Amino acid sequence: MTALIDELNVGQWVRSIGTGTAQYGRKPSLFALTPFPYATVVVDITVHDTKLVVFNLANQVLHRVDLPLQLENSVSFLDNLRGALADLTYQIQADELVVIGSGVAMPGLVNPIEGINHTYPEVTRNGQSLSNLLQSVFDAPVFLINDTKAMLVGEHRFGLAQGKNFVLSINIDWGIGLGVITNGAILQGTAGFAGELGHIQMKTDGELCTCGKIGCLETVASASSLIRRAKAGLREGRVSTLAERDPDTIAIELIIEKANAGDTFCIDLLNDVGSELGRGLATAVHLFNPELIIVNGVLAKATRAITRPIEQAIAKYSLLNYQDNLSIELSRLGEMAKLYGTQAYILQNLLDLEFIP
Numbered sequence: 001m002t003a004l005i006d007e008l009n010v011g012q013w014v015r016s017i018g019t020g021t022a023q024y025g026r027k028p029s030l031f032a033l034t035p036f037p038y039a040t041v042v043v044d045i046t047v048h049d050t051k052l053v054v055f056n057l058a059n060q061v062l063h064r065v066d067l068p069l070q071l072e073n074s075v076s077f078l079d080n081l082r083g084a085l086a087d088l089t090y091q092i093q094a095d096e097l098v099v100i101g102s103g104v105a106m107p108g109l110v111n112p113i114e115g116i117n118h119t120y121p122e123v124t125r126n127g128q129s130l131s132n133l134l135q136s137v138f139d140a141p142v143f144l145i146n147d148t149k150a151m152l153v154g155e156h157r158f159g160l161a162q163g164k165n166f167v168l169s170i171n172i173d174w175g176i177g178l179g180v181i182t183n184g185a186i187l188q189g190t191a192g193f194a195g196e197l198g199h200i201q202m203k204t205d206g207e208l209c210t211c212g213k214i215g216c217l218e219t220v221a222s223a224s225s226l227i228r229r230a231k232a233g234l235r236e237g238r239v240s241t242l243a244e245r246d247p248d249t250i251a252i253e254l255i256i257e258k259a260n261a262g263d264t265f266c267i268d269l270l271n272d273v274g275s276e277l278g279r280g281l282a283t284a285v286h287l288f289n290p291e292l293i294i295v296n297g298v299l300a301k302a303t304r305a306i307t308r309p310i311e312q313a314i315a316k317y318s319l320l321n322y323q324d325n326l327s328i329e330l331s332r333l334g335e336m337a338k339l340y341g342t343q344a345y346i347l348q349n350l351l352d353l354e355f356i357p
Contacts, residue, residue, distance in 0.1 A: 005031060012037060013057075033057040039092065041102040041138060042342045043130075045071050046147070047174045050081065052088050054097070055343045059158075063091055071106060073120045078133055085137045099138040103346040104130060105150035105338050107175055112192045115144050143349045147338055148177030148195060151296055151331075152186055154341030155179075159333045160294050168290045169331075170197070170281065172299035172306070174224045175210075176217055180288055197280055198222065221276040223252050223298050230255055230269055240265035256302045270305045277306075278313020285318045285326065296331040303330060 008014040008031075015034045019027040035058040044051040048070055054063040065088060069080055092099060108119025115131050117124045124130050124144065131142045145153075148171040155161040155169055161181060169179035176198030180187040187194045198218040199211050206215025207225075219225055231247050234240065241263050242250060259266035281293065299306050311328055331337055 005029075035060060037096055037098045038100050039097040040343055040346045041088070041092075041099055041134070042339055042346070043102065043104045043134070044147075044338055044342065045104065045106040047071050047107065050084075051339070052084060053339055054088070054092060055339075056097075057347075059340065059343060061339075062095065062097070063088065071120065071123070073122045075122055075128055077123055078128065078130060081130075082133065082137075085133070089137055099140045101141045101143065101346040101350050102134045102138050103143045103145060103150075103342040104134070105145055105147045105342045107147050107173070107177065109191075109193050109196070110144050110146040110149075112144055112146075112188070115142070117144065141350065141353070143346055145342060145345050146177065146192065146195075147171065147173075148179045149186060149188070149192075150341040150345060151337045152179030152181065152294075152341065153344050154333055154337035154339070155294055155296075155331065156181060156186065156341075157344045158340050159331060159337055160292065160329055164292055166288060166290045167292045167294065168281070168284055168288060169294040169296060170277070172221070172223065172277065172295065172297035174222055174298070176222050176277070176280075178284060180284075182288060197284060200280060200283065202276060202280065217276065217280045221273045221280065226252065226255065226269060226273050226299070229272075230266075233265060233269070238265050242266065252298050253301065256305070259302065259305050267305065270299075270302050271309045273299070274306045274309025275313045278310040279317050281310065282314050282317035285314060285322050289322060291325055291327070293326065293328045294331050295328065296334070296337055300330055300334075 012034055014031045017030045017032045020030050022028060035056040038057050039062060040055050042053040042055060050067040050069040052065040053061055056062055065084060067084055071077065106117060108117045110117045115124065134142045151171055152169040161167045164181065165184045167181040171177040178195040178197035180195055199213060199216045201215050202217050202220055203215035207219040208214060209216035209219050227250055230242060230250055234243055241258050255266050255269060259270050295307055307328055307330060315323060
């Protein structure tokens with residue numbers, strides 16, 4: 001053991017942090033991962049922006065770049081990302097950091113084994129792909145993970161799901177994703193697709209979903225559907241302070257702000273969305289019998305205005321015994337759950353590969 005620790009110390013992987021306590025005998029020497037020079041790069045991609053974050057091995061953010069770059073199923077997305085990655089590389093080199101791996105968190109049907117996003121195939125296909133781009137820029141392994149699962153990894157390692165064995169994590173963003181922990185492990189499914197709650201059918205005569213199906217949960221309970229319903233209500237003459245704004249400027253944050261200020265129309269919108277979410281989650285509660293549901297994503301900013309109707313719908317649509325030991329909580333990590341989760345996912349995969357640069 002001493003020889004192994006010495007090897008890690010010479011390689012600048014670990015550092016001494018003192019001694020521990022012992023009831024008998026010599027006190028143990030304590031070591032921790034060194035924050036320098038090794039680093040990872042997290043690429044957080046959504047349909048409304050992209051973030052580039054550099055972490056050290058102490059989970060500290062060294063650099064962060066927020067880009068107004070929206071995910072689209074086109075290789076032009078890669079072209080627009082390439083310049084920002086090059087700029088970030090200069091900063092990494094200036095800091096004399098060594099990138100040991102990068103990870104991408106993104107929405108869609110992500111197969112982590114194949115490194116393919118079947119929802120956005122043009123971005124991850126063979127040849128000119130996101131993985132190849134990151135590999136060429138940082139000369140280190142690249143790992144893809146679904147954004148909701150990345151959030152759940154973050155919650156499992158650093159947040160509300162620590163020490164929990166049966167957990168659901170609902171990501172209410174422009175789509176709806178569900179992460180599942182069962183028997184203390186994150187459920188992936190055969191191809192990594194487990195948890196697509198947003199595409200269970202809620203209405204047989206509902207709206208057309210982006211997936212091509214009719215009446216999916218995303219059509220009635222996602223952030224994008226909330227904005228559509230707000231604009232439709234205003235066109236129908238619903239009274240609201242939202243009418244004072246240009247319809248094109250209506251955003252989720254504005255609806256939440258108006259609801260908190262007492263706007264009845266906005267309160268009703270959030271209540272309807274929360275009720276639909278709760279009805280969908282009631283199905284998941286029956287399937288997985290969780291002890292905890294964590295609410296995250298852009299709509300989590302509405303706090304009790306969104307969790308209250310979720311709780312009420314679960315109480316209405318699920319059996320009483322399933323609710324006995326169930327709690328519903330807002331994530332305390334917020335957007336950092338996804339970033340921390342992707343960082344942890346990178347390191348876990350590197351350890352599994354026994355990767356040494």
